[in-house]
Amino acid sequence: MEAIAVEHSTAHSHDAHDHGHGHHHAQSFIRKYIFSNDHKVIAKQFMVTTIFFLFVGGLAALLVRWKIAYPDQAVPILGSLLPNTWVSDGVIEPGFYSQLLTMHGAVMLFLVIIPMVNGMIGNFAIPLMIGTDDMALPTLNMFSFWLNIPAAMLLMGGFVIESGMAQAGWTAYPPLSAIQGLGQTMWIAGLFLVGFASIMGAINYVTTILNKRAKGMTLFRMPMTIWALFVTAVLITLGTPVLAAALAMLFFDNFFHSSFFIPYGMLASSALDGSRNWTGGGQPLLFQHLFWFYSHPAVYIMILPSMGVVSDVIATFSRKPIYGYKAMIFALMAIGFLGFIVWGHHMFQSGMSPLLGTTFVLSTIVIAVPSAIKVFNWLGTLWGGSIRYTSAMLCALAFVSMFIIGGLSGIFMASAAVDIFIHDTYFIVAHFHYVLFGASLFGVFASIYYWFPKMFGKMMSETWGRRHFFWSFVFFNLTFFPMHIIGLGGHMRRIADPTVYDFLKPFQPMNEFITWAAIALGFSQFFLVFNIFWSLKYGKPAPRNPWNANSLEWAAPEHPGHGNFDTDITVYRGPYEFSQEYREQDYWEQWVPPTEEEKKAEAAYFEAHKGELH
Amino acid sequence: MDFMKYFDFLVWFPENVSTFGAELDHLFEVIWWIDVAIFFLTYGLLAYFLIKYRQKPGVRARGYHGNNLLEFTWTLLPTILFGGLGVYCDGAWETTKNSNRIPKPDVEIEVLGKQFNWVFRYPGADGVLGKRNDKIRTTDNLFGIDPSDPHGKDDIIIENDLHLPINKNVLVRLSSVDVLHSFFLPNFRVKQDALPGSWMKVWFNGIKAGKYEIACAELCGASHYNMRGTITMHSLDEYNTWYDTQIKGKAEQMAQAPAPEAKPAEAEAQAGEHHGDAKH
Ligand code: HEM
Ligand SMILES: [Cu+2]
Ligand SMILES: [Cu+2]
Numbered sequence: 001m002e003a004i005a006v007e008h009s010t011a012h013s014h015d016a017h018d019h020g021h022g023h024h025h026a027q028s029f030i031r032k033y034i035f036s037n038d039h040k041v042i043a044k045q046f047m048v049t050t051i052f053f054l055f056v057g058g059l060a061a062l063l064v065r066w067k068i069a070y071p072d073q074a075v076p077i078l079g080s081l082l083p084n085t086w087v088s089d090g091v092i093e094p095g096f097y098s099q100l101l102t103m104h105g106a107v108m109l110f111l112v113i114i115p116m117v118n119g120m121i122g123n124f125a126i127p128l129m130i131g132t133d134d135m136a137l138p139t140l141n142m143f144s145f146w147l148n149i150p151a152a153m154l155l156m157g158g159f160v161i162e163s164g165m166a167q168a169g170w171t172a173y174p175p176l177s178a179i180q181g182l183g184q185t186m187w188i189a190g191l192f193l194v195g196f197a198s199i200m201g202a203i204n205y206v207t208t209i210l211n212k213r214a215k216g217m218t219l220f221r222m223p224m225t226i227w228a229l230f231v232t233a234v235l236i237t238l239g240t241p242v243l244a245a246a247l248a249m250l251f252f253d254n255f256f257h258s259s260f261f262i263p264y265g266m267l268a269s270s271a272l273d274g275s276r277n278w279t280g281g282g283q284p285l286l287f288q289h290l291f292w293f294y295s296h297p298a299v300y301i302m303i304l305p306s307m308g309v310v311s312d313v314i315a316t317f318s319r320k321p322i323y324g325y326k327a328m329i330f331a332l333m334a335i336g337f338l339g340f341i342v343w344g345h346h347m348f349q350s351g352m353s354p355l356l357g358t359t360f361v362l363s364t365i366v367i368a369v370p371s372a373i374k375v376f377n378w379l380g381t382l383w384g385g386s387i388r389y390t391s392a393m394l395c396a397l398a399f400v401s402m403f404i405i406g407g408l409s410g411i412f413m414a415s416a417a418v419d420i421f422i423h424d425t426y427f428i429v430a431h432f433h434y435v436l437f438g439a440s441l442f443g444v445f446a447s448i449y450y451w452f453p454k455m456f457g458k459m460m461s462e463t464w465g466r467r468h469f470f471w472s473f474v475f476f477n478l479t480f481f482p483m484h485i486i487g488l489g490g491h492m493r494r495i496a497d498p499t500v501y502d503f504l505k506p507f508q509p510m511n512e513f514i515t516w517a518a519i520a521l522g523f524s525q526f527f528l529v530f531n532i533f534w535s536l537k538y539g540k541p542a543p544r545n546p547w548n549a550n551s552l553e554w555a556a557p558e559h560p561g562h563g564n565f566d567t568d569i570t571v572y573r574g575p576y577e578f579s580q581e582y583r584e585q586d587y588w589e590q591w592v593p594p595t596e597e598e599k600k601a602e603a604a605y606f607e608a609h610k611g612e613l614h
Numbered sequence: 615m616d617f618m619k620y621f622d623f624l625v626w627f628p629e630n631v632s633t634f635g636a637e638l639d640h641l642f643e644v645i646w647w648i649d650v651a652i653f654f655l656t657y658g659l660l661a662y663f664l665i666k667y668r669q670k671p672g673v674r675a676r677g678y679h680g681n682n683l684l685e686f687t688w689t690l691l692p693t694i695l696f697g698g699l700g701v702y703c704d705g706a707w708e709t710t711k712n713s714n715r716i717p718k719p720d721v722e723i724e725v726l727g728k729q730f731n732w733v734f735r736y737p738g739a740d741g742v743l744g745k746r747n748d749k750i751r752t753t754d755n756l757f758g759i760d761p762s763d764p765h766g767k768d769d770i771i772i773e774n775d776l777h778l779p780i781n782k783n784v785l786v787r788l789s790s791v792d793v794l795h796s797f798f799l800p801n802f803r804v805k806q807d808a809l810p811g812s813w814m815k816v817w818f819n820g821i822k823a824g825k826y827e828i829a830c831a832e833l834c835g836a837s838h839y840n841m842r843g844t845i846t847m848h849s850l851d852e853y854n855t856w857y858d859t860q861i862k863g864k865a866e867q868m869a870q871a872p873a874p875e876a877k878p879a880e881a882e883a884q885a886g887e888h889h890g891d892a893k894h
Contacts, residue, residue: 095836097836263810263811285812319674351807355712357707365697365699366693369693373685385667387663389669397664401657404656405653408649416707418638418645420638423831424796425831485623488627490800576679
């Protein structure tokens with residue numbers, strides 16, 4: 001297999017530089033830039049759509065925040081543009097508020113984070129880092145991107161109909177989601193398609209990683225990014241079908257009025273048309289079990305690839321091997337496996353048997369261990385390093401520090417007894433934004449700063465990168481840290497107007513503060529967009545290996561074309577041979593064969609340090 | 615050092631007025647201090663490494679690959695710590711939620727979530743709740759009280775205004791007539807989802823008289839935010855007085871008009887929403 005892969009990539013090597021000329025393949029513009037099979041083009045397409053949706057989801061979030069902070073005041077500027085069924089005199093109606101928060105959650109999770117860490121990072125990194133010309137199944141890969149477009153249209157389709165968008169939250173618990181109208185129906189169908197796209201991508205990643213590695217690239221020579229993407233892809237293929245099953249049943253309940261999740265005696269007084277009737281006899285909790293059986297692994301689907309990138313970025317910019325490479329891989333696998341047996345921690349207060357609750361407390365506590373191991377190993381990597389504070393490194397460090405806070409809040413919620421009070425409060429909202437924005441999204445930022453040179457052949461502006469990092473980091477914490485506090489005050493999630501409650505009145509100033517911090521956080525993201533455009537136009541041309549890193553993507557030409565590599569790739573060592581004492585140069589590329597002297601120096605060194613744990 | 619109290623996040627909690635609430639808050643506190651310790655340990659190391667090992671001319675990184683003994687240690691320690699914590703917290707979980715361990719109830723009531731109100735049922739003059747059946751529920755008979763059961767005739771049904779005595783074990787049977795809701799009593803540290811089709815047991819014991827708020831903690835529709843009720847805790851005497859008034863009221867009401875025939879569910883489809891939308 002490997003031999004074939006290598007031959008294949010050599011066959012393509014001569015046109016690796018043909019980007020923009022097309023003399024060889026004579027591809028049409030459409031085949032090359034739109035319906036392209038090239039994994040790098042698909043990665044860029046994912047990059048464009050996910051950043052676009054990041055702003056869409058962000059806008060929804062800011063409207064949500066405005067409503068919470070100023071429930072009776074008109075939204076500035078936008079208030080007058082929205083139709084009167086959704087706002088009255090510019091003030092957001094509670095129903096529209098629910099639509100916005102549903103869209104925010106669903107867009108951010110399913111159209112931003114998941115496609116960013118898998119579609120964008122996975123597509124770009126996998127073939128380059130394992131040293132091959134493209135994915136194993138390039139056409140399927142193309143579909144996995146394009147399916148996202150109709151899926152996104154369905155997901156948000158309610159925007160163009162009068163009854164509006166889905167409004168049952170991203171978790172879409174029935175019976176509420178089953179008794180809502182067309183916007184919800186389309187949302188369910190859209191999510192089903194997103195899942196389909198996700199599975200297509202994942203199958204492709206697993207196949208590519210298993211079959212198309214360059215000669216000498218053994219499994220334990222793969223960079224952490226590839227390991228993480230591999231485990232993630234396995235989680236997607238095992239978990240997403242369960243979500244699909246739940247969504248299919250929900251679709252039936254919603255559209256054909258079956259009763260998978262509808263119990264006897266339900267008075268659906270708010271069903272949009274009173275004529276809809278359900279027989280009953282179903283069990284609403286079943287949906288939650290199926291949903292979380294997917295969605296807990298899904299939170300790891302959203303973060304593991306980022307963890308991989310962060311490991312590589314930290315190693316490169318500390319000039320150190322990743323600490324405990326194998327421990328990191330086993331921790332990844334442990335998280336992947338345990339991720340499937342902790343779903344009940346989302347359901348402690350749902351009416352599930354409390355005995356089952358105890359079981360899920362224990363499994364959840366166990367999964368915190370590999371998370372802790374990862375943190376310790378990142379710290380170990382920094383220890384004794386020679387740290388370069390590039391934008392990519394800063395974002396990776398933000399990942400580590402924010403992930404610690406997210407993990408610490410997780411411990412409260414993992415204890416079912418403590419979770420009674422904080423469940424469904426802003427404490428939970430704080431927790432998952434620390435892990436998803438603070439960690440995962442900052443990991444994505446790190447990946448953009450790190451790979452932009454290979455992606456576009458230009459260096460990115462470090463000045464603007466640092467500005468983006470700094471303001472995002474500051475406003476992120478100002479936005480989300482206070483949410484822990486209002487959560488402990490008992491502030492429920494998903495309420496349009498907290499001023500209804502006396503016990504929440506003292507927290508209203510904090511709510512206003514959070515909203516302004518969130519607005520500033522939103523605007524900070526324009527630094528990133530500006531930087532991307534500025535660097536595309538004015539960025540310095542990127543050298544082949546700008547960060548003096550070891551992994552194979554840096555063996556490819558400055559701006560690799562279809563086919564990736566211009567040389568025959570053989571791998572001689574692992575990806576983390578930084579700062580080895582027996583070598584002059586503080587890195588050792590995976591693809592460079594050792595000279596006779598180097599072999600001798602290495603052997604002599606290991607002879608001298610026999611028995612040491614190295 | 616007064617400002618130190620803000621360092622303990624427990625200060626942000628609403629006042630606790632239930633027996634087991636203190637136990638739950640204590641667990642929060644234990645985890646809080648463990649977290650503070652882990653925070654300073656990890657952030658301390660992080661800050662130290664970031665400053666000490668920043669790039670310096672002429673200083674090379676050391677190419678360690680790791681150390682198995684360290685890996686082993688930092689696997690074992692969190693396992694013991696977190697595992698111990700899980701076991702330690704289990705007692706309080708069993709006390710609050712395990713339905714086999716609920717203490718003998720002094721007061722038994724039923725609570726229904728309904729878009730967007732809380733509906734309460736007291737046993738009435740005879741002290742016995744009438745039999746109910748979800749399958750015969752209508753908008754006029756939310757609890758599905760069996761019309762053939764005489765115990766059900768005098769049951770008192772109240773919306774959003776719950777009254778209970780202090781220092782008594784209260785057993786609530788909780789369900790919902792439509793979508794999911796979550797019965798949230800912030801001051802009592804009680805939270806339990808209300809599931810249509812299932813009746814869940816919830817218990818608590820209030821230790822301080824006063825008026826507190828009831829909230830819904832599970833998204834249940836547009837007016838979810840407005841699904842607010844109140845719970846007033848009385849001394850036993852006060853409570854009995856209040857309860858007697860309710861019984862009298864019910865008796866008068868029954869004397870005036872016999873209970874209306876149950877109407878089909880759809881007829882009043884929109885009726886339930888008025889309260890919730892009142893604000894906007
Ligand atoms: C130390 C590791 C972690 C532990 C112990 C933990 C524990 C928990 C628990 C118990 C809940 C449910 C709380 C409740 O609803 O009452 C929860 C919610 C959540 N967690 Fe974590 N978590 C951890 C890490 C993560 C990571 C790494 C992610 C994502 C990247 C994540 C994302 C989420 C999300 C999105 C929710 C809320 C879902 C919702 O209700 O909308 N968590 N976590
Ligand atoms: Cu989870
Ligand atoms: Cu509600």
